[in-house]
Amino acid sequence: MTRCILVVGAGIGGLTAAIALVNRGADVEIIEKYPESVVYGVGLCQPGNALRAIKDIGLLDECYANGLASDFTEWRRASGSLIAKTPHSRLADPTRPAYNNIGRPALQNILLKEARRLGLKPRMGITADQIETEGDGVNVTFSDGSHGQYDLVIGADGIRSQTRRILFGEQFEPVYTGHAVWRIAMPRADGVDNNMIYFGNGKKAGLIPLSDGKMYFWVVVNRPGNKRIPKEDFLNEARKDFSGFGGIVKGVADTITDDTKIVYSPIEEVVMPLPWSKGRVVLIGDAAHASGPHLGQGAAMAMEDAVVASELFASSIPIDQAITKFEQRRFPRAKFIQDETRLMGERGQMSGRIKCFIRNHLILPAVLPRSTEAIEKKIGEPI
Numbered sequence: 001m002t003r004c005i006l007v008v009g010a011g012i013g014g015l016t017a018a019i020a021l022v023n024r025g026a027d028v029e030i031i032e033k034y035p036e037s038v039v040y041g042v043g044l045c046q047p048g049n050a051l052r053a054i055k056d057i058g059l060l061d062e063c064y065a066n067g068l069a070s071d072f073t074e075w076r077r078a079s080g081s082l083i084a085k086t087p088h089s090r091l092a093d094p095t096r097p098a099y100n101n102i103g104r105p106a107l108q109n110i111l112l113k114e115a116r117r118l119g120l121k122p123r124m125g126i127t128a129d130q131i132e133t134e135g136d137g138v139n140v141t142f143s144d145g146s147h148g149q150y151d152l153v154i155g156a157d158g159i160r161s162q163t164r165r166i167l168f169g170e171q172f173e174p175v176y177t178g179h180a181v182w183r184i185a186m187p188r189a190d191g192v193d194n195n196m197i198y199f200g201n202g203k204k205a206g207l208i209p210l211s212d213g214k215m216y217f218w219v220v221v222n223r224p225g226n227k228r229i230p231k232e233d234f235l236n237e238a239r240k241d242f243s244g245f246g247g248i249v250k251g252v253a254d255t256i257t258d259d260t261k262i263v264y265s266p267i268e269e270v271v272m273p274l275p276w277s278k279g280r281v282v283l284i285g286d287a288a289h290a291s292g293p294h295l296g297q298g299a300a301m302a303m304e305d306a307v308v309a310s311e312l313f314a315s316s317i318p319i320d321q322a323i324t325k326f327e328q329r330r331f332p333r334a335k336f337i338q339d340e341t342r343l344m345g346e347r348g349q350m351s352g353r354i355k356c357f358i359r360n361h362l363i364l365p366a367v368l369p370r371s372t373e374a375i376e377k378k379i380g381e382p383i
């Protein structure tokens, strides 16, 4: 019997889940809170495991064609000198580069186009305000007053998930990590051919090439207390936070002007033990396990969740068992990424001149090649 599944949230995880479920024979509806697809942020790194999930839904060529791919990350000191250049694993296709960087709007368009090609018609500007499991089904009341009945509901509505709140109240709200990030899209600087991460004093900068002409520049800073920064102060505050770097970062930071479009976001995480579900409603992606950006793995985890969800929920396994299997397969992996992300965040945000000197000259040269290899090995495991 074909299962009827509602996906809440047409973001990265929700669209991937909807596409993968339709491909595996489910009958899917998808809703999105905003009237139009609004994409926050600038660019996204798609590591090997994200590309493997993208391949599952048949969109690998589109992603490579719209992004910039490479096999390495360069880790540098604030001065610009090289600490290590570490390789990534080719998980999706051994003949193509290991990771791909892509603009967020480009990825959203690729996913939406594929969803529509498969006959999905995302209902935009609508939320699921009441979700109640009754017997073998879930009754949903939408914000426009309409109702629906489904075999299963997947909450893919992101870090501030309304679905999570309906299931668990305010128990698992996002927690501020003490760090915030500046992000800017800009013309690609000479020499930025792969991801470059710079370790500064209490801050970390990144240069991420997105296409031949574009790149994405970010700086993560320590911001205890999550002080709000008014928009009119962005330029001044950003300039202060961008100081202290040499190499390409200095040149890039010096080009920022009044007209530069700057995005500033506090970094938060959602730490939730199992279950990620109640009745026949299950959370995926950031709704269940949002992590900071330090490993560039959040969207990759959401896409992996989506693929595993489609394998289990479109199968003939009874839904209760499928939900338990889903949680058991996904929890250890999501926890690994959250823990490693936190560790990388702490390493990168270390402050104090002597401590940072020791980190940059003694610790990172020894630790980075080993720890990145271990992470690559883990993300390369089958999901």
Ligand SMILES: Cc1cc2nc3c(=O)[nH]c(=O)nc-3n(C[C@H](O)[C@H](O)[C@H](O)COP(=O)(O)OP(=O)(O)OC[C@H]3O[C@@H](n4cnc5c(N)ncnc54)[C@H](O)[C@@H]3O)c2cc1C
Pocket: 008, 009, 010, 011, 012, 013, 014, 031, 032, 033, 034, 041, 043, 044, 045, 046, 047, 050, 126, 127, 128, 156, 157, 158, 159, 160, 161, 162, 163, 181, 183, 265, 284, 285, 286, 287, 290, 291, 292, 293, 295, 296, 297, 298, 299, 300, 301, 302
């Ligand atoms: C600074 C930064 C950099 C990052 N860089 C990377 C990176 O390089 N690589 C990587 O893999 N990850 C990265 N991430 C993480 C990544 O952005 C997220 O993990 C990913 O977007 C999660 O996907 P999702 O589908 O769970 O949620 P989202 O992409 O947030 O999608 C949720 C969707 O649900 C919709 N929605 C919200 N509420 C409702 C509601 N009540 N009803 C219906 N719809 C709703 C939203 O509008 C949205 O469309 C980064 C994150 C940050 C903050």
